[in-house]
Amino acid sequence: MVRPSEKPNRVHYELDLLRALVTVADCGSFTVAAARLHSTQSTVSQKLRRLEDLAGHRLLDRGVRDVRPTDIGETVLGYARRMLALNEQLGELLSGEGVATVIRLGVPEDFAAGRTTGMLAEFSRTHPQVKLEVSSGLSRALTEAYDRGELDVILVKQRRGSREAVACWPEPMCWVDSISTPSLLLNPVPLVAFPPRGMYREDMIDAIEALGRRWRISFTSSSLGGIQSAVADGLGISLLPARAVTAAHKVLGQESGLPPIEGVELALLHRAALDPQARALAGLLIRMLEQGAA
Known part of the structure; x- marks a missing residue:
């Protein structure tokens, strides 16, 4: 026992x-x-x-x-x-053979689908030792995460020349309204906007006030899809990248009295000390953007 x-x-x-x-x-x-x-x-x-x-x-x-x-x-x-x-x-x-290189990438929400995800999937297949962590969100939040060291490579929207970047591309902007139930002539003008500190929010408010029009925030969302749907369903007008305009939107031109919004750019930033795999990913993003919209 x-x-x-x-x-x-x-x-x-x-x-x-x-x-x-x-x-x-x-x-x-x-x-x-x-x-x-x-x-x-x-x-x-x-x-x-x-x-x-x-x-x-x-x-x-x-x-x-x-x-x-x-x-x-x-x-x-x-x-x-x-x-x-x-x-x-x-x-x-x-x-060290089994240790995966981790690449932390941040992209705006309108780049978190389509050609971008296809390119990222192909990159993962051809780089099996790389662990890819992708975050999407508002550009301001992505930039702050990058500054805190939480992201290695980011693609963000910013005021032209506001921050030195590896590469930059102009980002055309459009005023949009609903085709079926337009809101531009309502008083006050309903605005569909991203949350406070979102890049386009202040542009919209400044432009409407410059016209002497009254305005109100009718719908707020941190989701691009939410903004697109709210405009399409008639909750208000908004300011969106041209790439985000859908068939349910009416683009408001000069006849609307709204001023063109310029000076917005896409910027790619990454750290100086970057693994070869992360540099390869940044190169793929650059080539994709040079070829056209994501």
């Missing part, structure tokens, strides 16, 4: 013995297994006998033509394979 304060002797199963068992079971032959292990048949046989002694069970049925695991041998094989796999993973981790 083992007393509570005493522990029974534990058997330690060496990986070398378990590897011999797995190889013999997979090959169905001691001779073939010995060749695969770069060993001799007698050495492999000795390892199997030692493992069976430790286990207290016969693990292999040695037939005339082949070798098969016993019932308990099948159970031991399952554990042996997992232990060998864990050992392999640990070796890769410590050698």
